[in-house]
Amino acid sequence: MEYRDHNGADAATRPAARVARRFDLPRPARHTGVMSTTPARTTDIAALALTYGDRLILGTVRDTHRAVARRAFAPTRALGGHRIERTHDAVSDAVYGTISGALRAVGGGARSLSRRGLGRPVESTRYGRRLQSAVNGLIGDELRAVDDPHAITMQLRSKGRDVPATPWPLSQAYPEATGHLVFFVHGLCEDDESWQARAGENHIERIRRDTDGTPVVIRYNSGLHISENGKHLDTLIDAVVAAWPTRITRISFVGHSMGGLVVRAATNHAVAAQREWTGLVRDIVCLGTPHTGAALEKAAHLGARALGFWPESRAFGEILQARSEGIVDLRHGYISADEWQGQDLTARWGLDRIAAAPLPHADYHFVAATLGARRGHIASLALGDLLVQLSSAHGSARSGAVVDGARLEYLPSAHHFALLHHPRVGAWLVEWLNSRYRSPRALPTG
Numbered sequence: 213m214e215y216r217d218h219n220g221a222d223a224a225t226r227p228a229a230r231v232a233r234r235f236d237l238p239r240p241a242r243h244t245g246v247m248s249t250t251p252a253r254t255t256d257i258a259a260l261a262l263t264y265g266d267r268l269i270l271g272t273v274r275d276t277h278r279a280v281a282r283r284a285f286a287p288t289r290a291l292g293g294h295r296i297e298r299t300h301d302a303v304s305d306a307v308y309g310t311i312s313g314a315l316r317a318v319g320g321g322a323r324s325l326s327r328r329g330l331g332r333p334v335e336s337t338r339y340g341r342r343l344q345s346a347v348n349g350l351i352g353d354e355l356r357a358v359d360d361p362h363a364i365t366m367q368l369r370s371k372g373r374d375v376p377a378t379p380w381p382l383s384q385a386y387p388e389a390t391g392h393l394v395f396f397v398h399g400l401c402e403d404d405e406s407w408q409a410r411a412g413e414n415h416i417e418r419i420r421r422d423t424d425g426t427p428v429v430i431r432y433n434s435g436l437h438i439s440e441n442g443k444h445l446d447t448l449i450d451a452v453v454a455a456w457p458t459r460i461t462r463i464s465f466v467g468h469s470m471g472g473l474v475v476r477a478a479t480n481h482a483v484a485a486q487r488e489w490t491g492l493v494r495d496i497v498c499l500g501t502p503h504t505g506a507a508l509e510k511a512a513h514l515g516a517r518a519l520g521f522w523p524e525s526r527a528f529g530e531i532l533q534a535r536s537e538g539i540v541d542l543r544h545g546y547i548s549a550d551e552w553q554g555q556d557l558t559a560r561w562g563l564d565r566i567a568a569a570p571l572p573h574a575d576y577h578f579v580a581a582t583l584g585a586r587r588g589h590i591a592s593l594a595l596g597d598l599l600v601q602l603s604s605a606h607g608s609a610r611s612g613a614v615v616d617g618a619r620l621e622y623l624p625s626a627h628h629f630a631l632l633h634h635p636r637v638g639a640w641l642v643e644w645l646n647s648r649y650r651s652p653r654a655l656p657t658g
Contacts, residue, residue, distance in 0.1 A: 251335065254334065254340070255323070256323065259319040282297075326361075335372070338372070338405065341372060349400045350535065351435055353435045364431060366430065368382075368428060368429070369429050377451035377452045379457070391460050392426060392645075395466070396467075397466070398471050402471075432474070434470055441474045442481050443477075446479075446487060449478065449487075464493070464495035465493070468632055472503070479493065479574075483571070491573070496577070501605060505544040506604065545604070578605060578620050580596075582596055582626070
């Protein structure tokens with residue numbers, strides 16, 4: 213296997229170009245990596261909803277109307293020329309233009325109110341934080357490209373707030389810090405609070421109570437490329453290790469869904485960058501992670517392509533094409549920038565993947581669930597855990613296993629999001645994190 217350096221120099225500018233191309237926005241300047249410090253408010257959410265209502269919903273209705281009218285007026289062209297069609301087009305354009313102008317005006321007013329400090333901060337409520345994370349998963353690359361205040365930056369989180377990776381904030385947020393860090397990395401459209409169970413004990417509480425680990429929860433913009441989030445996670449962990457209140461002796465990761473891919477991307481990037489923290493990693497747990505791709509994203513890709521064949525349905529295909537770069541990466545579980553850089557993944561199926569060597573001193577645990585009570589049940593075969601097939605969650609590909617020697621666990625009669633809180637998964641985590649046995653893993657050769 214070969215390690216690659218996946219810095220992705222143009223990763224920040226690619227989404228900006230895609231946004232400008234899709235919605236005729238002014239093309240932003242090259243992104244500096246510094247996000248807007250203005251907090252997102254409910255007035256910003258209203259403006260964002262109106263903006264996308266104009267561009268996607270109204271735009272889809274307008275484009276579909278035009279396509280249908282073009283076909284319907286074909287007989288009139290043959291009989292009497294384009295006069296009737298032009299009259300219709302002028303009236304319809306005026307109507308759609310008026311509605312679009314009204315939506316833009318109201319959206320601009322909402323933005324103005326936000327700049328004046330009107331509207332409740334989105335981060336002040338659990339519902340607001342959940343909505344912000346979901347929006348980031350869907351269009352987070354676009355939000356980041358235009359420095360929208362809704363765009364999330366990767367941070368440690370505690371009690372619904374960011375924790376800077378510097379000595380004083382870390383000592384205050386983790387007063388009982390141990391030398392064993394357990395990083396929790398959520399999945400697509402989720403956030404740091406997704407690990408909280410509505411009833412009963414959650415994984416974080418069990419690890420804090422039953423192991424020597426200190427749970428450290430991360431929130432990130434899941435709409436960005438997985439490889440880019442892996443780079444951010446590598447940088448964040450390096451900062452945490454340098455500023456942690458006590459000497460670190462062990463690092464473990466628990467990633468749900470996309471989070472498992474982000475963890476693997478981070479370790480891959482860290483090895484290429486020769487980070488010292490990789491030598492402390494002992495456990496990598498992936499819960500329902502689509503290592504070889506997610507069937508739902510593959511279906512969305514095929515659907516968008518199919519809808520593009522007919523003028524009357526092309527606008528609906530554009531809605532599917534509007535999914536974020538992070539979602540597109542899930543089609544084949546891409547964790548390397550080399551797998552997407554310079555490629556239009558929305559117009560390309562692509563089976564080529566770059567091998568990412570596992571950490572030789574870490575144990576990998578891949579947990580898969582199925583809706584059915586057994587692997588061969590029709591619901592298990594057709595739907596997997598609802599979002600990820602069992603073979604993908606276990607890292608089984610036609611070219612071989614994603615990680616040779618990974619421990620594979622199976623949870624029947626459970627859906628994708630049950631893995632976030634399931635008591636059996638919690639028991640497995642406690643068992644693995646308390647284990648001192650480490651199986652030898654051959655170092656990569658060649």
